[in-house]
Amino acid sequence: MRASEIPTAALVLGVNVTDHELTFNSLSDVLQDNVTPFVVLLQSKDCPGIKQLLQKLLTQLMGNSADIEFEEEDEQVTISHRKMNCSLNSLSGWYKMATKKPSSPKKKKTSSSTHWHSPPVIVIMKDLESFSASVLQEFIVISSGYVMDFPLVLIFGIATSPMIIHRLLSHSVSSLLCIELFQSMPCTEHLATVIDQLLLSTFFPFKLSGKALQVLITIFLYHDFSVKNFIKGLQLSVVEHFYTQPLSVLCCSLLESKKRIKNLSLAQCENLRHLPSFMRYVESQTPENQVKLLTSDVFLKERTEEFIEMLHSYHENYIPILKCLHLFSSILPKYPIGKQVRELYCACLERNIWETEDYNSAFLLLRMLAKDEIVATLQKCVAVLKPYSGKPLGSALQKLEEFLGQFQSLEENVSYMEDEETSPQKALQKKTDLYQLQKKLLEMKETRSAKKPTKFELLRNEVVDFIDGLVREYLPPPERFPLHEVIYFSAAGTLRRHLNAAPRVALHTALNNPASYLKCLESEGGSLSKTAPDICIAYKLHLECGRLINLYDWLEAFATVVCAADGSDSELSVDEITHARFIRAVSELELLGFVKPTKQKTDHVARLTWGGC
Amino acid sequence: HAKKGKKNTASNLVEEYFEAHSSSKVLTSDRTLQRLQTPKLDQETLHKLLEQTPSAFAVELQRINESYEALFFKWMLQMHLGFNIILFGLGSKRSLMENFRIAFLKDYIHIVVNGFFPSITVKSILNSITEEALDHAGSFRSPLDQIDFIVQKFRQDPSLELYLLIHNLDSQMLRGEKSQQILGQLASIPSIHLLASVDHINAPIMWDQTKQSLYNWLWYETTTFSSYAEETSYENSLLVKRSGALALSSLTHVLRSLTPNARGIFRLLAEYQLANKDNPSYTGLSFQDFYQQCREAFLVNSDLTLRAQLTEFRDHKLIRTKKGADGVEYLLIPLDLGTLTDFLEMEDKET
Numbered sequence: 001m002r003a004s005e006i007p008t009a010a011l012v013l014g015v016n017v018t019d020h021e022l023t024f025n026s027l028s029d030v031l032q033d034n035v036t037p038f039v040v041l042l043q044s045k046d047c048p049g050i051k052q053l054l055q056k057l058l059t060q061l062m063g064n065s066a067d068i069e070f071e072e073e074d075e076q077v078t079i080s081h082r083k084m085n086c087s088l089n090s091l092s093g094w095y096k097m098a099t100k101k102p103s104s105p106k107k108k109k110t111s112s113s114t115h116w117h118s119p120p121v122i123v124i125m126k127d128l129e130s131f132s133a134s135v136l137q138e139f140i141v142i143s144s145g146y147v148m149d150f151p152l153v154l155i156f157g158i159a160t161s162p163m164i165i166h167r168l169l170s171h172s173v174s175s176l177l178c179i180e181l182f183q184s185m186p187c188t189e190h191l192a193t194v195i196d197q198l199l200l201s202t203f204f205p206f207k208l209s210g211k212a213l214q215v216l217i218t219i220f221l222y223h224d225f226s227v228k229n230f231i232k233g234l235q236l237s238v239v240e241h242f243y244t245q246p247l248s249v250l251c252c253s254l255l256e257s258k259k260r261i262k263n264l265s266l267a268q269c270e271n272l273r274h275l276p277s278f279m280r281y282v283e284s285q286t287p288e289n290q291v292k293l294l295t296s297d298v299f300l301k302e303r304t305e306e307f308i309e310m311l312h313s314y315h316e317n318y319i320p321i322l323k324c325l326h327l328f329s330s331i332l333p334k335y336p337i338g339k340q341v342r343e344l345y346c347a348c349l350e351r352n353i354w355e356t357e358d359y360n361s362a363f364l365l366l367r368m369l370a371k372d373e374i375v376a377t378l379q380k381c382v383a384v385l386k387p388y389s390g391k392p393l394g395s396a397l398q399k400l401e402e403f404l405g406q407f408q409s410l411e412e413n414v415s416y417m418e419d420e421e422t423s424p425q426k427a428l429q430k431k432t433d434l435y436q437l438q439k440k441l442l443e444m445k446e447t448r449s450a451k452k453p454t455k456f457e458l459l460r461n462e463v464v465d466f467i468d469g470l471v472r473e474y475l476p477p478p479e480r481f482p483l484h485e486v487i488y489f490s491a492a493g494t495l496r497r498h499l500n501a502a503p504r505v506a507l508h509t510a511l512n513n514p515a516s517y518l519k520c521l522e523s524e525g526g527s528l529s530k531t532a533p534d535i536c537i538a539y540k541l542h543l544e545c546g547r548l549i550n551l552y553d554w555l556e557a558f559a560t561v562v563c564a565a566d567g568s569d570s571e572l573s574v575d576e577i578t579h580a581r582f583i584r585a586v587s588e589l590e591l592l593g594f595v596k597p598t599k600q601k602t603d604h605v606a607r608l609t610w611g612g613c
Numbered sequence: 614h615a616k617k618g619k620k621n622t623a624s625n626l627v628e629e630y631f632e633a634h635s636s637s638k639v640l641t642s643d644r645t646l647q648r649l650q651t652p653k654l655d656q657e658t659l660h661k662l663l664e665q666t667p668s669a670f671a672v673e674l675q676r677i678n679e680s681y682e683a684l685f686f687k688w689m690l691q692m693h694l695g696f697n698i699i700l701f702g703l704g705s706k707r708s709l710m711e712n713f714r715i716a717f718l719k720d721y722i723h724i725v726v727n728g729f730f731p732s733i734t735v736k737s738i739l740n741s742i743t744e745e746a747l748d749h750a751g752s753f754r755s756p757l758d759q760i761d762f763i764v765q766k767f768r769q770d771p772s773l774e775l776y777l778l779i780h781n782l783d784s785q786m787l788r789g790e791k792s793q794q795i796l797g798q799l800a801s802i803p804s805i806h807l808l809a810s811v812d813h814i815n816a817p818i819m820w821d822q823t824k825q826s827l828y829n830w831l832w833y834e835t836t837t838f839s840s841y842a843e844e845t846s847y848e849n850s851l852l853v854k855r856s857g858a859l860a861l862s863s864l865t866h867v868l869r870s871l872t873p874n875a876r877g878i879f880r881l882l883a884e885y886q887l888a889n890k891d892n893p894s895y896t897g898l899s900f901q902d903f904y905q906q907c908r909e910a911f912l913v914n915s916d917l918t919l920r921a922q923l924t925e926f927r928d929h930k931l932i933r934t935k936k937g938a939d940g941v942e943y944l945l946i947p948l949d950l951g952t953l954t955d956f957l958e959m960e961d962k963e964t
Contacts, residue, residue, distance in 0.1 A: 018826035045794060046757065224822055232829065239694060243687060501832030503701040504814050510703035510836045517836055518673045531669065533838055547633045550641040552648060579649070580662035587845040593813040603645040609814070610630045
């Protein structure tokens with residue numbers, strides 16, 4: 001590194017700009033704690049010119065150091081008020097003054113920055129893409145002159161690719177920088193963490209149904225890649241759930257909900273009886289039980305408590321088993337039931353996963369796994385389930401313990417069966433194509449049907465069957481349980497409407513088919529009728545036009561439609577009222593952005609949309 | 614199969630676009646609004662006429678409106694939880710938002726912004742916040758400073774709460790990038806709650822991801838079908854062309870305050886322009902020719918007086934000058950022929 005080079009870190013952060021704020025805040029906190037008290041965050045909107053950039057830099061720097069060394073506050077404040085005089089020269093002068101102090105007797109304050117002879121000043125440019133090139137270039141050129149007395153470090157936040165540095169900065173400028181590239185985690189990984197910590201945890205009683213989760217994931221993957229927006233969606237679903245579902249009071253920890261069940265009011269009991277899942281449950285009961293459930297509140301509360309307990313233990317077992325299934329599915333080639341745990345989770349929430357084709361083909365593949373793969377995965381599964389073996393987690397525990405024992409004995413068995421197993425497998429190992437392999441195996445199975453399967457194969461089948469059994473037992477969709485509505489938020493449509501709205505579609509529907517809002521128009525069908533609102537008539541007529549619309553002809557057509565019932569005297573006498581209504585309709589269409597006035601031809605308007613949908 | 618169908622419709626749409634824009638030739642008839650008995654309606658008669666038209670769906674619209682009003686509690690809750698509400702759909706949402714304001718915001722500090730008002734600026738919104746809500750009389754050097762001040766104030770005092778109702782967030786004046794950035798920053802302050810409406814079909818284009826996350830919108834469809842009476846009263850670009858009456862009245866108004874000679878000068882120019890109405894290559898009257906004609910009519914006696922007169926016309930936007938290819942200035946009256954003829958007729962009647 002030459003003396004005049006400015007060390008620069010280029011952070012490639014990905015296109016989800018909305019999440020960067022958090023990243024930068026924690027980055028500046030870490031830097032401030034461990035490296036230097038002088039960290040400045042700059043945003044392109046604050047720096048339209050070099051003057052504003054320097055001003056911002058100066059005020060933030062002096063503010064920062066005032067925060068940390070507040071004994072000298074008075075002095076600092078007076079400096080920061082003198083905004084006019086902001087050049088790098090005064091800045092480096094200030095810096096000398098600021099760094100001189102630590103070397104003075106009071107040493108304790110500088111404990112963090114002692115190993116830096118002089119702590120660097122870190123400038124973080126949050127959104128490099130939006131900075132104007134000239135401002136950036138000027139700043140770099142100026143500050144490179146001072147880099148000897150003023151140890152500046154730049155951090156660029158880049159949303160696209162590091163190419164942008166070279167596109168923004170000319171060669172002579174970028175040669176002043178000593179750039180080191182850093183890559184951030186892809187946003188899908190952040191999403192995986194959020195899902196793992198928030199949704200796949202028993203800590204939060206609130207759950208999303210498969211459809212609602214699917215909507216949120218779709219918005220994430222197809223629209224913005226923003227984890228912040230995903231969390232906003234989660235927040236909205238929490239709000240919606242607790243606002244619309246009267247029984248959501250029971251959506252809390254088990255202890256708390258038991259208390260609340262005892263205090264349920266009469267109306268709430270009635271609500272309980274009206275839940276669809278509860279009604280389904282009642283139908284499956286004996287007649288005397290049905291009567292009791294529907295009449296006795298005490299009995300109802302007892303059962304409710306049982307149901308809630310059932311749901312809680314269902315969740316407790318669900319998550320570890322789901323993670324185990326995911327471990328298996330993620331080693332399969334082509335991932336028939338999903339690579340990410342979120343895909344698997346959605347699939348399991350929506351239907352009985354073992355009834356799907358993908359699941360069956362996945363388990364066919366599992367039955368062909370090599371020994372080392374199966375052992376490694378089983379070990380991982382054991383690790384996942386370990387925390388659940390120690391704690392008494394209710395009814396599910398016995399099953400899990402049994403499960404664990406199976407794993408351990410399997411590992412021992414496998415270790416000394418190794419020799420026998422290799423020979424039949426060897427012939428298969430040359431085949432790389434999966435489908436060939438599958439076919440071959442099927443053939444072999446047929447030809448060797450008389451032959452006794454080896455111990456390994458038996459064991460493998462046993463394990464796979466066992467996993468299958470586990471899945472069938474623990475991963476049924478929540479709809480199977482009575483009272484699942486209390487905990488699961490399922491209004492996927494609401495989420496989509498409020499988060500990912502389509503204003504254009506709404507406008508088009510209202511204009512094209514007003515009957516969907518105004519019930520009295522329903523009998524008219526789809527045809528153009530004079531009873532529809534004026535603006536709808538004008539809109540439908542304008543759909544038939546090309547790029548330009550003659551106002552006079554449009555008006556004439558409008559008058560024809562509006563006066564259709566008045567009889568035969570449609571002799572081109574547009575009365576004033578019709579004219580006025582037309583003017584109103586057209587200016588409304590202009591306000592909505594469908595047409596605009598044009599100078600291309602007298603009394604014409606240009607159409608801004610196309611197609612006659 | 615379904616996928617294929619979708620693809621087909623998409624490609625059809627694309628084709629339709631290029632079909633519509635393929636040729637510069639316009640296939641429409643040449644008829645103009647001049648053929649109407651009353652080609653021009655002014656704002657006042659328009660209002661009067663529209664008041665006479667009965668509203669056919671009063672009952673239905675009332676029912677729809679009530680269904681939206683049932684959402685008010687939810688909006689209030691969601692605004693308190695840090696979301697901002699945006700309304701979209703056909704029809705003016707003014708009265709709906711006004712009802713919300715009357716029903717819920719009586720006891721809170723709130724500011725109503727009429728986005729459709731043609732002279733609204735972000736600066737005036739910020740000023741009303743600092744002056745009315747924060748009781749701060751001082752002025753600021755730039756909107757950025759002002760927004761910093763507002764953010765700081767609201768952060769310091771958590772008891773401070775402000776409701777901001779913006780009608781037509783997508784209006785001409787507010788749709789700019791800078792204004793939206795500032796409004797977004799306002800909306801992102803936790804104790805400022807924003808309720809806004811948009812109408813333009815391309816309104817969501819205003820926001821990139823950063824701004825959208827600043828706004829933290831919850832979208833609500835409120836199709837009311839009520840007419841945009843207030844909003845379009847300012848949207849006069851289409852009306853002005855037909856209601857040339859406005860331009861005409863202002864023209865006569867200005868001219869009436871001038872000396873007879875000055876009126877004569879203007880009349881001369883207007884007559885010359887009308888005489889050349891069928892000449893497509895007519896670019897206006899050159900100053901020298903005009904001076905010559907005015908002198909002949911004894912309207913001016915020197916080059917200077919004519920120039921002074923023309924400057925006065927130009928200040929009132931009655932004439933426009935254009936440099937021709939030969940560097941000579943040409944004078945034009947920027948009005949359409951119909952208005953000009955009407956003007957001359959009126960002048961004739963008066964004299």
